[in-house]
Amino acid sequence: MTGASPGPVGAAPLRAELRGISKRFGATQALSDVSLDLVAGEIHALVGENGAGKSTLVKILAGVHQPDSGTILLDGAPVQIGGPAEARALGIAVVHQEPRLFPDLTVAENVFIGHAPAGRLGSIDWGATRRAAEALFAELDVQFDVNAPVRGLSMADQQLIEIAKSLSVEARVLILDEPTASLSAHEVERLFAIVRRLRQRGASILFVSHRLDEVFALCDRATVFRDGRHVVTLPTSQLTTADLVRHMVGRAVSLFPKVETPIGDVLLEVDGLSRVGAFRDVSFTVRSGEIVGFAGLVGAGRTEVARVLFGIDRRDAGEIRLGGAPVAFTSPSAALTAGVAYVPEDRHQDGLVLDFTIAQNVTLPILPRLFPRLLVRAATERAVAIDETRAFQVRMTGVGQLVGALSGGNQQKVVLAKWLASRPRVLILDEPTRGIDIGAKVEVHRIVSELAASGLGIVLISSDLPEVLAMSDRIVVMHEGRITAEIPRARATEERVMYAATGSADGGDGTMAADR
Amino acid sequence: MTAVTTSATPRFGWTRSLARWETLLVVALLGLIVLGNALSPFFLTAGNFANLIAALMEVAIMALPMTLIVIAGEIDLSVESAAGLASALLGFLWMSHVPLPIAILIVLAVGALGGLLNGLLIARGGLPSLVVTLGTLALFRGLALIVLGPIGVSDFPEAFTAVGFGHVPGTVIPWPFVIFLVLAVVLAVVLHRTWIGRHIYAIGKNSGAARYSGVRVARVKVGLFMLSGLIAALAGIILTSRLSSARADAAQGMTLTVVTVVLLGGVNIFGGSGSIPGVVLAVIAVAVMQNALRLASVTVEVQSIALGLLLILSVVIPTSAHRAKSAIERVRGGRPPPPDSVPRGEQRIPSVEEEPS
């Protein structure tokens, strides 16, 4: 699996070589024995589904993580990348999706922070810094007021500053980590022009992207990762979109078979919902007993839709109807009372209070309902918690155990128990199986199936394609804040969903249009 | 809450460390009493006890809502000025011939209003409580000065001053101590026995998760700051009564003691843990300490050295102990990270569309 073919530039020297890199996080094998090489003067695409291991690889190169095994060579010499500062010193520059700049400092200073031209007595020569920054932007062929503070600049402009920063240190390897995720078409064009110019100068560029059309438009070679493994590296001229999609999908699955349940009445109707900067004109319905899968890539706007439905963020336009009646939640507690529950994506940040007990976590959303006279009765709380967690078979010493002491899968079950205790009519699950082991995953799927069978309407947001396909009655696909397809279970395939999710222009077998 | 191997919890189990902290307090308290007794034969007399506790009651009363606020992850530095404003306003109203009961109601209402201002700026405006209440610390004191000027008002009726100065008939227990006890019991019940208290802990431990769980975070915080303002006004009234004098500079410097008592009581400055009994214990400890120092002829002004040190140590000791503990665990090594200790960045790829809300 280590067969990286020679680059299209043939005799060009190898700039960076990664050999047999493995990285494990707890129970998750993020990367296993992957190899990748970059030659001078190439743009190399790295593609794969969410969780394929792309960002782990980027972080290893950026010095954020150390590999468990494997070697990295730069221009033939083995290197240890102990930290971000060392990565920079070695000439590895990363342009993150979200730039890490100093908002209060000027553009010029951000470009040269840490290595500004020195004047007399070692002080910073601002004139020289400004001129050097201007020269860099001129080289990139963009106009910039280098004296303005970074605060208030658009994401695209901030990325350009990161690129200028990498130029200022003559980076040998430039990594662009999903740089186009938040850019407009025009900004993408500008970025591509710059990246091509950098290639001419002999830089090695690793381009991590979800957008397959961009891979073909820009890159010389493409490497596909899947489940932390290297799948293939080929010149893009020898690949088609269909090939790439085929390499990306097809993950191994072992799932709880979905229970077929009769679909009932419409519970939730969303009509033309929009939120500026997040998503636009989103319409769909959820019926009783139905699981509606939400597929799409990270940043497609799915979580943002859920946040509006749950009353965390406000909508700018559109209507939400619950059981036929229009609703406008101004807080999660209002949504919970009305019967909408949202299981957030980030368990630790938003889902649980880790040093509360299981019982305290499970009853948190329903305390006012459970104890209308304010006083919390420990016995009742215990009994309710035991009741609510029974169906989930949480491995615990008792409901008095601290949630933080549980494994990830068991924590996720507590999260589910917690939200279900509020007896919702509509349950929104955001990446319910991310980061938990396969056994726990199967159990979560079983529970979700049973919940649908009991008449709940379920919205399942998941970046795990096989999961969405297996669990959903209908799949809504989002891309860049819009719904690009709505595919009934019978017609859903991984390829079809992936086409819609990547916004690829060609619709595969022509079914890209929403079935609505 | 038992049978927990704390090594797997990311933060230390608060009940256990709290229990340890309270034990430490009791030991320190006993030590102080022995020391005090050695210093002076009057130390353990009932009358002396009444004195030492009476002088601290305004602080003790204000420490109760402060406990709730710090547990919720915020702080209120403005309490001393709110108490000063209450004193000045009471003096002004009395001078203007407003009947005392009405004047007291007005003063309490103004206190709550000041708390509302703090709460709205912090919970709705999203401003840091440190800075907001630093601002109102100056603002409320300034208003007190504007209302009353440099004068003192002291012709209050005896019935009023008796409350602050007097004792429960037939005992040596000062009335303010009774007020403190009643408040302590009420707030202890609220904090430890009702779901409002549970919500306060949840906010302090993880306000994001609390919000997603339907806890009305902003509303709870506004409520807490209003309570703090109200109680600070009450403390200002008690102080006025006890000293039989209303002054604009009343209660100056008291915030320090209030915060010290709260942190000494085992409340975590970063929020999420602490208890009313712990704070009550700390009140007694500080009272005993101040009394011991007084018997050792240390002036009130110089006592502030001990108080400041106490404040700093209340933060340094638990955090350093915690850091030392985790360092030792790291050195021992071998313990694999729990299955879910994937670094945050790895679990969650930030999406650009997120904006702070």
Place this chain on the structure above:
Amino acid sequence: MTAATRSGQRLGAIARQRELGLLVILVVLGAAVTLRAPQFLTIANLSQVSVLASVTAVAALGEALVILTRNVDLSVEATIGIVAYVVAVTLESHTFSAPVAILFGIGLGLLLGIVNGVLVAFLRVPSIVATLGTLSVFRGIDYFIAGSHQVPLAGLPEGFTDPARSDVFGVPVFVLVTVILVAIGTVILRSTRFGRQVYAVGSNPEAAAILGIPSRRVVFTAFAACGALAGLAGVMWVMEFGTINGTAATGAVLAIVAAAVVGGVNIFGGSGTLAGAALGALFLGFVANALPLIGLSQFYLQAIYGAVILAAVAADALILRRLQRSRTRRSGR
């Protein structure tokens, strides 16, 4: 560039021009006050105001430095107080000659600043708690040393208080000292590695950590420098007031923090200038001086400090939010 970016930059520009805006307000306010009370605009009055403001300004420079790193130092007033008393009493007892006493005062301030720095940077006590504690400790030590003793003006050596009353080519010495300090500090903040690290740590601590900036050393140094400047302010306090006891500078911290904040030093760290902090002190000094002239009592001052802090914080937060919104809208589709 789209309209949103331009408006964003305009807001940024406004934020940067805080110093200029403050100057304009000063002039307008001065003119308004002069209309009602002509004695305001006399050389004697103006120089008296600026000399008095210089003491606050010097302390506010240190405070500004600390605030730039996202911290705050509430103990400065106690440092001023303790240094003022110790300097006065060592002069009174002829323990030190005047130059030695001045250096000793600054050194003592530095030492107290180092205590704060260790607590905040290395023991990781939140700065507000640490300096609230040291405020109490330092003030207590001050009282302990001073007792009920008061150093009278006559106890100071001949001519020691002259700098507060003399000028160089018409510029009061204190003002000159402040201007020189602002100039030196500005060069350090603008053009040295340390100076830029101060801004970086306050502006984006995470990014600073990724860059390998030694945040703790930077914070420690800021507190130490703040202590030294407070020490100097303590020395100036002696020269200004002459008669010193253990309560010198009680309550001054609010004016000092208010000066820094009204001068455009962002309470959330990362932006602001020393010139701004000094101008802020001058502004508050003018307000204090103008109040009685327009028939308002001095008692309004404290309330004004509070209102100024609240207004500045709210304004900073508002600008921040506006900018972020314009950014999201722009990147929105």
